[in-house]
Amino acid sequence: MTDRERRLGENEVLYREVNERVRELHDDFGLDEQLIEFVCECARLSCTERIRLTPGEYEHVRASGRRFALVDGHEVPDLEAVVERSERFVVVEKHPGGPAEVAERSDPR
DSSP: OOHHHHHHHHHHHHHHHHHHHHHHHHHHTTOOSOOEEEEOOOSOTTOOOEEEEOHHHHHHHHTSTTEEEEOTTOOOTTTEEEEEEOSSOEEEEEOTTHHHHHHHHTOOO
16 A cells, blocks of 8 residues: 555545544434535545535445545545445545555444
């Protein structure tokens, strides 16, 4: 794994951890299936864009440790592939190796 691949993978993991906390807070307040504002889970450490998902959509993304929810266009094609698209976000899955290993190792679930 190159330094670039490791760094990009770690950036996405950081955003995923932030979103896990957002989801926990949502659950603590007992809110229903309304849209929740999450942080884009792209590899750009400077990204401050937001995406909106229902709790069910978020859980669908989290079902795989190799998947992340991003703003459309924030994907890095040499490291991940868009596997789903919606009007509000895209879901990417890491290619085998490198960042996929970082993502799976650090998956809090």
